[in-house]
Amino acid sequence: xxxxxxxxxxxxxxxxxxxxxxxxxxxSFRLTPQSASEQVLEAFPDLLDWPGQLRRTRFALRVGAQxxxxxxxxxxxxxxxxxxxxxxxxxxxxxxxxxxxxxxRSYPVRSVVSFLHTHYGELAENEGLQRPPLxxxxxRLQRMLGEMGIRPGRQRIGIGRWFSDGRTKEGGKTHxxxxxxxxxxxxQGFAPPTVVGIDGKPQDNSTSYISDRKLRRALPAxxxxxxxxxxxxxxxxxxxxxxxxxxxxxxxxxxxxxxxAGAASALLKAPEFDFHRLAASFNDAPAVMRRLGLVxxxxxxxxxxxxxxxxxxxxxxx
Numbered sequence: 514x515x516x517x518x519x520x521x522x523x524x525x526x527x528x529x530x531x532x533x534x535x536x537x538x539x540x541s542f543r544l545t546p547q548s549a550s551e552q553v554l555e556a557f558p559d560l561l562d563w564p565g566q567l568r569r570t571r572f573a574l575r576v577g578a579q580x581x582x583x584x585x586x587x588x589x590x591x592x593x594x595x596x597x598x599x600x601x602x603x604x605x606x607x608x609x610x611x612x613x614x615x616x617x618r619s620y621p622v623r624s625v626v627s628f629l630h631t632h633y634g635e636l637a638e639n640e641g642l643q644r645p646p647l648x649x650x651x652x653r654l655q656r657m658l659g660e661m662g663i664r665p666g667r668q669r670i671g672i673g674r675w676f677s678d679g680r681t682k683e684g685g686k687t688h689x690x691x692x693x694x695x696x697x698x699x700x701q702g703f704a705p706p707t708v709v710g711i712d713g714k715p716q717d718n719s720t721s722y723i724s725d726r727k728l729r730r731a732l733p734a735x736x737x738x739x740x741x742x743x744x745x746x747x748x749x750x751x752x753x754x755x756x757x758x759x760x761x762x763x764x765x766x767x768x769x770x771x772x773x774a775g776a777a778s779a780l781l782k783a784p785e786f787d788f789h790r791l792a793a794s795f796n797d798a799p800a801v802m803r804r805l806g807l808v809x810x811x812x813x814x815x816x817x818x819x820x821x822x823x824x825x826x827x828x829x830x831x
Contacts, residue, residue: 517559518543523574526810534816536583538572538809544788545606555600563598564589564806581592582814586766589806597805598788605787616698617731618761622756628748631659656785660747676755686762689743689753696739697732 520541527535542560546552555809559566572583635653638647645654658664674689685696707715732740735749786794795802801810814817 515547515556516545517557518545518768529812532817533821534813535586535770536574536813538583538811540807540809542789542792544604546604552604553600554602554604555599556604560598560788561600562591562593563596564591567806567809572809572811574816578820580818581816583811584814585809585811587803587808587810589809590804593801593804594806598791603785603787605789615730618754618758619731619734620758621734621751623749625755628660628751632660660746660748661752675756677706677785690762692743693732693740698730722724748822 520543522539524537524539524705525534526537544557544560546556550556552778556558556619560726567585567589572585574583599757608671609625632653636657639653647654648650650657674687707717732754742755793805795805799808803810
């Protein structure tokens, strides 16, 4: 028999005119067919008329030992649901996407913006419409380049090594990337002593078996640890991460000296949507999600007590 599981995520949305909190409820569906005949939406009766199912459902929010009734204020449209999710829509069994083995690339936006704001402001204020001088002791442009790790006479230092130090046309990694990969993105990388489990609680991560440990697979947000040996300071480190976020050499096509017959990319195929993929495809259209009942806005009845309790907490506890 087909099984279904719905995980609800509660997100704050705002307040009513009376000061009651308003939240958004987001369902995540986990549909699992057990036979070939169940690989269509018709095998899951609750989802044939999801808006109707929501109207018949009572919602409550539990916070610690307290429980608050929720009053939905958004109105999903049954006709819109029927047009998007027909009863013969394919349903592929849900498979958990384990992202713990993926390398994560990010960068500290605050550090990048602070660097640009400081130096752009200084150059604009002091140089005006004149070209800022590069040569001379202590020029503002030299200070800016120095924070980026670029200094006259230094070899293999600065942003040039991000692109060409050790990289060949045929592919490969720079020396900098190879070092960082070994420290943070390999199977010998950094494994924190505890990790957060699926229940939101910390669990032990100190097993002796490397394959069982959860590696961080991400550079530290602030310059520290093994990364500190490769950068002159926080600005260069932040700019490197920003560049690496957008420049992805692992996705570059292989270099060929001459065109190769038949090497053109294959034509893109239209995706074959099943229920899970179709529901996820509306994530960038919040108004449509509310029409479908994939987001439900609700007022937290008596929720002002939660606000008052939060206001009474010390700042470090929030």
